[in-house]
Amino acid sequence: MIRSHKNQNKEVLFDYRPKCTIINGDSRENLVDYKGSVDLIVTSPPYADARKKHYDSIHPNKFPDWFLTFHESYWNALKPEGSLVINIKDKVVEGVRHRFVWRTIEKLIDAGWQAIDDYIWHKTNPMPGYWPTRLRDGWEYCFHLAKSKRPFMNQEAVKMPMGGWAESRLKKLGEGDKSRNNSANQSGFGRDLSRWVGKNTVLPSNVLSIALVGKNKGHPAVFPMELPSFFIKLLSPEGGLVVDPFAGSGSTGIAALSLNRDCLLIDTHKEYCDLAYTRLFFEAPRYSDITYSNISSIESVIQKKERRKTNQKGKRNGDGFVEDLLAMATPEYIQSVKEEREMYNAGKTKKHKKAFYKIPSRPSLSKRKYATGVLR
Numbered sequence: 381m382i383r384s385h386k387n388q389n390k391e392v393l394f395d396y397r398p399k400c401t402i403i404n405g406d407s408r409e410n411l412v413d414y415k416g417s418v419d420l421i422v423t424s425p426p427y428a429d430a431r432k433k434h435y436d437s438i439h440p441n442k443f444p445d446w447f448l449t450f451h452e453s454y455w456n457a458l459k460p461e462g463s464l465v466i467n468i469k470d471k472v473v474e475g476v477r478h479r480f481v482w483r484t485i486e487k488l489i490d491a492g493w494q495a496i497d498d499y500i501w502h503k504t505n506p507m508p509g510y511w512p513t514r515l516r517d518g519w520e521y522c523f524h525l526a527k528s529k530r531p532f533m534n535q536e537a538v539k540m541p542m543g544g545w546a547e548s549r550l551k552k553l554g555e556g557d558k559s560r561n562n563s564a565n566q567s568g569f570g571r572d573l574s575r576w577v578g579k580n581t582v583l584p585s586n587v588l589s590i591a592l593v594g595k596n597k598g599h600p601a602v603f604p605m606e607l608p609s610f611f612i613k614l615l616s617p618e619g620g621l622v623v624d625p626f627a628g629s630g631s632t633g634i635a636a637l638s639l640n641r642d643c644l645l646i647d648t649h650k651e652y653c654d655l656a657y658t659r660l661f662f663e664a665p666r667y668s669d670i671t672y673s674n675i676s677s678i679e680s681v682i683q684k685k686e687r688r689k690t691n692q693k694g695k696r697n698g699d700g701f702v703e704d705l706l707a708m709a710t711p712e713y714i715q716s717v718k719e720e721r722e723m724y725n726a727g728k729t730k731k732h733k734k735a736f737y738k739i740p741s742r743p744s745l746s747k748r749k750y751a752t753g754v755l756r
């Protein structure tokens with residue numbers, strides 16, 4: 381329910397609780413109920429043949445056709461101005477790069493997707509190692525695909541400080557900088573630097589420098605929250621719906637709820653859905669609303685994890701996270717988080733009003749959707 385909406389150009393108060401639904405199942409089957417309602421799909425599919433120990437993986441030669449089996453459900457779920465961001469890394473097979481990633485993107489383009497841009501996630505702390513013909517892997521792709529050539533994009537939301545360059549360069553503007561000139565090397569790129577005087581922010585580049593997740597989150601392929609956060613800010617409106625159809629530990633969900641978007645997380649593995657629910661329960665804003673049909677209570681997930689840990693010999697991927705979780709999740713702490721969540725649910729106390737968040741003025745493209753849209 382919208383509480384007040386006086387002026388589109390000013391900050392307006394909404395009684396809004398972003399909502400996350402977790403579904404344990406196959407995303408090809410579970411997106412059918414969301415036809416035309418999704419603003420952004422941001423995801424990282426299982427890497428070809430790379431994680432056999434943890435979940436089903438697909439041979440690189442078969443990966444493009446396998447991924448195409450998801451095309452229709454993604455296409456139908458997205459709004460016409462919606463976007464699909466795929467974070468994926470290619471693979472070295474018998475010493476050389478296998479090009480299944482390129483082939484997958486080519487197939488998606490043949491199926492009707494527009495290739496809007498290729499982003500690079502530059503890992504500032506790549507894994508050390510030695511390979512006779514290669515260096516350390518320092519980056520991964522993030523492909524931005526869309527249903528149309530002009531998808532929703534809020535560039536204002538990701539602008540960054542212009543930095544030192546502006547101060548030194550703009551102080552000494554020459555005559556050639558004050559009008560749009562061809563560049564000195566005749567590359568055909570012109571610029572009028574005087575346009576930047578007095579401006580403090582600039583668009584970031586399509587290379588995103590983000591560190592790998594250091595802390596074990598109980599899933600073998602957790603991406604850093606900053607990665608989905610960047611695309612959520614850029615490619616979905618506040619109050620919109622974000623989907624991660626290969627949700628894993630739920631990083632996209634935490635990012636979406638923190639940025640006041642609704643989200644839908646789907647994963648075939650119940651263990652990962654449990655993990656995502658647990659992370660969201662503790663890490664997502666308390667005023668957000670989490671629905672997960674497979675679960676009776678947060679205590680039951682934690683107990684199950686504790687049992688799993690004591691039943692196992694030796695350390696397994698995820699145990700570090702489970703230990704941290706168990707150390708943190710004392711009955712008193714769980715109770716306090718539950719109470720905070722329930723308080724927002726009931727919506728009665730004065731404190732609950734702090735959960736009203738301010739929605740800044742938005743680009744005109746989304747105004748109409750906003751007025752009629754998903755806000756409850």
Ligand SMILES: C[S@@+](CC[C@H](N)C(=O)[O-])C[C@H]1O[C@@H](n2cnc3c(N)ncnc32)[C@H](O)[C@@H]1O
Binds near residue numbers: 405602
């Ligand atoms: C690379 S992981 C995603 C990790 C996630 N980005 C995170 O930060 O935790 C891929 C996930 O896709 C899930 N998966 C594989 N096939 C699926 C399908 N058909 N539908 C839904 N999930 C699937 C796997 O269980 C796995 O957790």
